[in-house]
Amino acid sequence: MVQKNSDKGGFDAFLAALGDIPVETAANIVKQKSRDFFWYSPILKQQLEDCRADAVATPRSEADILRIAALCARHGVPLTVRGAGTGNYGQAVPLQGGLILDMIALDAVGPVRDGIVRVGAGAKMRDIDDAVRPQGWELRMFPSTIRTATIGGFIAGGSGGVGSINYGMLSQRGTILGLRVVTLEVEPQVIELRGEAVNQVHHAYGTNGIITEIEMALAPAQTWIEVGAAFGDFIRLAEFCQALGEADGIAKKLITAIAAPIPGRMRTLPFRVPSDASLGLMMIAAASLEPFRDLLAAHGGELIYCVSPSEAAVARATPIYEFTWNHTTLQMLKVDREITYLQTAFPDSGGLDLVDALCREFAGEIFMHLEFVRVNGQVVCRGLPLVRYTTPDRLAQIIKIFEARGSAVFNPHTFVLEDGGRKQTDEKQSAFKGMADPFGLLNPGKMRGAPPPLPPYRID
Numbered sequence: 001m002v003q004k005n006s007d008k009g010g011f012d013a014f015l016a017a018l019g020d021i022p023v024e025t026a027a028n029i030v031k032q033k034s035r036d037f038f039w040y041s042p043i044l045k046q047q048l049e050d051c052r053a054d055a056v057a058t059p060r061s062e063a064d065i066l067r068i069a070a071l072c073a074r075h076g077v078p079l080t081v082r083g084a085g086t087g088n089y090g091q092a093v094p095l096q097g098g099l100i101l102d103m104i105a106l107d108a109v110g111p112v113r114d115g116i117v118r119v120g121a122g123a124k125m126r127d128i129d130d131a132v133r134p135q136g137w138e139l140r141m142f143p144s145t146i147r148t149a150t151i152g153g154f155i156a157g158g159s160g161g162v163g164s165i166n167y168g169m170l171s172q173r174g175t176i177l178g179l180r181v182v183t184l185e186v187e188p189q190v191i192e193l194r195g196e197a198v199n200q201v202h203h204a205y206g207t208n209g210i211i212t213e214i215e216m217a218l219a220p221a222q223t224w225i226e227v228g229a230a231f232g233d234f235i236r237l238a239e240f241c242q243a244l245g246e247a248d249g250i251a252k253k254l255i256t257a258i259a260a261p262i263p264g265r266m267r268t269l270p271f272r273v274p275s276d277a278s279l280g281l282m283m284i285a286a287a288s289l290e291p292f293r294d295l296l297a298a299h300g301g302e303l304i305y306c307v308s309p310s311e312a313a314v315a316r317a318t319p320i321y322e323f324t325w326n327h328t329t330l331q332m333l334k335v336d337r338e339i340t341y342l343q344t345a346f347p348d349s350g351g352l353d354l355v356d357a358l359c360r361e362f363a364g365e366i367f368m369h370l371e372f373v374r375v376n377g378q379v380v381c382r383g384l385p386l387v388r389y390t391t392p393d394r395l396a397q398i399i400k401i402f403e404a405r406g407s408a409v410f411n412p413h414t415f416v417l418e419d420g421g422r423k424q425t426d427e428k429q430s431a432f433k434g435m436a437d438p439f440g441l442l443n444p445g446k447m448r449g450a451p452p453p454l455p456p457y458r459i460d
């Protein structure tokens with residue numbers, strides 16, 4: 001369903017006007033760069049499989065981006081920004097053809113000053129963490145895709161991850177300090193957003209600005225020990241995870257609970273898990289290992305894996321965070337293609353009772369996976385339950401039942417912002433979109449609450 005906004009001749013004139021900016025039109029490259037991990041969802045897989053851009057541009061600098069944005073506005077060419085293409089909801093898939101803007105070359109990482117770093121939006125998150133660590137700092141949080149994802153893609157498409165147990169979700173004040181954003185206008189502007197204003201562009205799928213630079217607050221670096229703990233009962237594991245989250249004296253970066261039989265089926269886990277065991281995966285500061293073991297014993301859990309980063313590197317073990325967050329789903333998809341997933345939030349109070357009830361109600365159809373995070377000072381769990389997929393109607397019915405029982409669902413089977421992670425586009429966001437993208441060319445089709453676009457600009 002590729003619909004081009006510009007005719008062939010007009011598009012060729014646009015490409016010619018890009019001059020010396022690197023552009024790729026080879027079909028295999030354009031196809032590869034038009035995709036992300038939308039295929040996690042059987043529904044998105046059907047809808048997005050054939051969507052393609054017409055070309056991929058790789059700007060070398062913000063100056064290149066300003067030129068590209070101006071030319072897209074003048075020629076009416078849709079533009080979809082791309083980091084590493086690890087998003088799950090087709091965020092980076094162009095619905096109306098046009099140009100992919102591959103940010104990979106804007107990868108500068110500045111020096112750390114007072115625990116703050118300024119980076120190019122295309123910098124890989126692994127490279128940022130590696131660059132700041134010798135200076136005594138680390139990323140406050142990262143997605144489980146840290147080894148491939150870019151920081152710009154995480155901010156525009158992600159929500160939180162490893163470290164959210166300490167610093168909350170990305171949208172909470174204080175982690176993203178500033179964003180430099182280019183608008184898509186005939187004369188593009190460069191805007192610096194700070195404070196709460198960064199949330200205009202955070203998790204907006206690149207629909208209202210091209211992020212070129214980011215200022216992030218960091219955390220003091222620690223040595224994180226990777227830990228696996230087995231429990232015979234999932235709810236006892238979840239209660240332990242809650243207690244660990246609330247144990248303020250134990251420093252941690254990750255708390256994940258995965259119900260049996262999922263862990264026993266994960267082929268690349270660096271250790272064996274009994275088929276009937278539920279598994280907790282944690283990252284615990286070396287100095288907190290002793291109190292962690294005491295708490296685990298008090299909750300009846302068994303320590304089955306405990307390695308330092310250097311031991312894991314020698315063993316070439318897959319890092320345990322690559323079995324958590326949305327990697328849990330990926331690990332299961334590797335062995336069972338009939339699995340899909342949901343994204344849920346349980347109520348702050350009584351959340352684990354609801355989890356228990358849902359596990360019983362959907363036994364054999366839903367396998368629970370929880371991530372523990374801190375939100376507004378309180379430890380809560382977010383769910384990424386795995387679902388044995390049958391039909392779109394049954395999936396919709398499950399979502400309805402979850403909501404009726406009191407769980408919020410952020411539907412990962414839609415590419416429309418308001419139907420997924422962002423429930424509503426408010427007036428401020430809509431006004432910002434109208435200012436930053438007056439012709440409606442930035443990743444069109446992803447934001448329903450967008451104001452009506454201006455008529456196409458005429459080149460006279």
Ligand SMILES: Cc1cc2nc3c(=O)[nH]c(=O)nc-3n(C[C@H](O)[C@H](O)[C@H](O)COP(=O)(O)OP(=O)(O)OC[C@H]3O[C@@H](n4cnc5c(N)ncnc54)[C@H](O)[C@@H]3O)c2cc1C
Nearest residue numbers: 083084085086087091144150152153154157158159206211
């Ligand atoms: C296995 C797996 C595990 C995951 N785990 C997590 C997780 O723990 N936490 C989490 O939040 N997400 C997770 N995700 C989703 C995704 O990996 C992350 O959000 C990731 O940070 C996206 O980065 P990216 O560079 O791949 O972005 P892309 O997929 O390339 O882009 C994501 C969105 O951002 C837009 N975008 C990219 N760069 C810019 C820019 N410079 N300016 C404006 N818009 C831009 C794109 O248009 C797109 O809409 C996971 C996905 C997978 C497949």
